[in-house]
Amino acid sequence: MKRALPFTAVLALAFGLAACGSPSSSTPSDLPPAAEEGRQLSKNNGCAGCHGSNFGGGVGPTWQGLSGSSVSLANGEKVLADRAYLIESIKNPNAKRVAGFSSAMPAVSLTDDEISKIVDFIETLK
Numbered sequence: 001m002k003r004a005l006p007f008t009a010v011l012a013l014a015f016g017l018a019a020c021g022s023p024s025s026s027t028p029s030d031l032p033p034a035a036e037e038g039r040q041l042s043k044n045n046g047c048a049g050c051h052g053s054n055f056g057g058g059v060g061p062t063w064q065g066l067s068g069s070s071v072s073l074a075n076g077e078k079v080l081a082d083r084a085y086l087i088e089s090i091k092n093p094n095a096k097r098v099a100g101f102s103s104a105m106p107a108v109s110l111t112d113d114e115i116s117k118i119v120d121f122i123e124t125l126k
């Protein structure tokens with residue numbers, strides 16, 4: 001019985017630590033679950049290759065501060081980057097081309113649920 005208490009304490013500590021780390025990533029994330037899934041989806045579907053490893057932009061525009069901003073389109077219009085715009089931009093990249101980008105974004109086959117999670121993630125990048 002004397003060893004029972006420390007053992008339980010060690011066990012509790014081990015479980016506590018395991019719960020903190022996400023299995024697929026070494027960087028701890030305090031994102032809500034859906035947004036965290038969106039972040040993983042963005043890494044796994046090549047989005048980061050063009051939008052930057054930290055989504056700060058590259059071949060494609062930055063996602064930092066994108067949500068809620070005013071985007072200038074290639075046709076001269078300005079649109080509010082609300083949820084509907086972000087979803088459309090992912091589903092149908094050529095529907096509204098962002099001004100100033102010579103390369104086009106490829107269409108990707110993602111489910112509506114996956115797109116919704118990616119948008120949840122983009123919305124956290126204020």
Ligand code: HEC
Nearest residue numbers: 045046047050059060061071089097098101103104105108
């Ligand atoms: C080959 C490079 C490339 C890849 C891969 C790519 N994008 Fe893009 N993306 C672009 C470019 C270039 C633009 C801007 C031109 C345009 O609107 O098509 C853009 C625009 C966007 C926009 C609108 C941004 C704004 O400023 O209004 C969103 C949202 C977006 N991409 C999301 C995604 C997501 C999600 C993925 C992965 C599933 C992805 N992109 C993969 C190149 C890429």
